[in-house]
Amino acid sequence: MATLIPENFETVAPTEAEALLARESSRLLAAHKIGTRSSVRIQLLDDGEEAESLAVPASALRLFLHLLTEMSQGNAVTLIPTHAELTTQQAADLLNVSRPYVVKLLDEGKIPSRTVGKYRRVRFDDLMAYKRKDDEARANVLDQLTAEGQELGIGY
Known part of the structure; x- marks a missing residue:
């Protein structure tokens, strides 16, 4: 079944501070070679809480890297499923x-x-x-x- 993109689908236009943070994050993430792995384990750290580890598809992490790269250049980004x-x-x-x-x-x-x-x-x-x-x-x-x-x- 096809997904209809709502009229107000979210486009993220980064602020200058977000673009700088995205630049640094994408640089650090790109330094880690994802290779041909099917999944990658990442850790989420929240202020004052214990770290939580989870596995994500490596393809999702590569997509996230592309998203950060675009944001670092100040580009607005929208994620649209291909079947939408x-x-x-x-x-x-x-x-x-x-x-x-x-x-x-x-x-x-x-x-x-x-x-x-x-x-x-x-x-x-x-x-x-x-x-x-x-x-x-x-x-x-x-x-x-x-x-x-x-x-x-x-x-x-």
């Missing part, structure tokens, strides 16, 4: 285009979608697959333009 369904407005926001343009892409079948009542839903992974293809096509066109500019001696 987005509204057309959320899809447009992620692609940085207008909602009518996303609807056009859905009508043309360039992005798969399903209808729930009178509303359309787009799976996050389908949206990201479209974005990857579109970014690749744009990069190819840019490479061609650059090559033509070189051939013509335009001086890029």
